[in-house]
Amino acid sequence: MGKPGKLIVIILIVSGLFSCSVQKMAINTVADALSGSTSGVFASDDLPEFVAEAVPFGLKLNEALLEQTPQHKGLLLALASGYAQYSYAFVQLPADTLTPWNSKRSKALKTYAKKLYLRSRYYGFRAMEVDSPDFKTRLFDQPDVILAQMTVEDVPTLYWLGLSWIGAISISMTDLSLLVELQYAEKVLKRCLELDESYGEGALHEFFVTYDGSRSEAMGGGAEKARAHYVRALELTEGRKASPHVALATTVAIQNQDVEGYRSLLNQALAVDVNAYPQYKLENTIAQRKAHWYLNNIGDYFLLDEGDEDDE
16 A cells, blocks of 8 residues: 555544544533533422422433443442432332322332432442442452542542442341341441531431431440431531431431420421522422421321320
């Protein structure tokens, strides 16, 4: 082949490489934008049903982009957080608040929620392994060693990984193969608390209100620990979130059969002005709906005399 022919081949190769590079750059640019652009829009919405219909499309769009750029940590984190939040707010919570005669529907929703939580966990592990290869294997082999190597930059991914993991376990306590993994998920979230207790403006402490409030002291939890996390969550949120009140009411207050504390906490949740804090509008709207439901169904959790029932 003469020099002109070789030159043409070189030009074609370079053009092809340039085209691929531009395409990859474009995909990464879109991925960067999508992985962090929708959370604020959804968070400031006060129509949960509308958001519930919009979220799945965004998740599938992110998954489509991820096929083109599988190591994009922003997309992986967005998928981990997105699936976990969708599962809790729009699948598990409706399942938990169904009446007893809808047990079949509740069971179906919880099965669905479990699958979503596990998908969230899957993306959480993938996100961790972008910078820490074999993270999952090492976590099961030597959890304390690998977690000690994590830094504050890892907290967002570790948080959603641990949260979705425990979500899947808690919704299907009869799945023994998953239940034995609870120790690892707990270690992940405790490490997050050590690294950055203020993450999510109290999100970690709020989780431990529910987690410790649902366990006895013999199991490592208890009311005292739950209340300490509750106080700290309120300090970090500066009273802007309704959910810490609901968390303590639906765990410690019920277990202690403290009906007055129960009512007080749920009414504090309802007193939060959702319009005053736009960044938490969706979260507070959902938490207040939960508070209303628990107040309206107080008789399912407490033995009330006729006077107490008349007050409702």
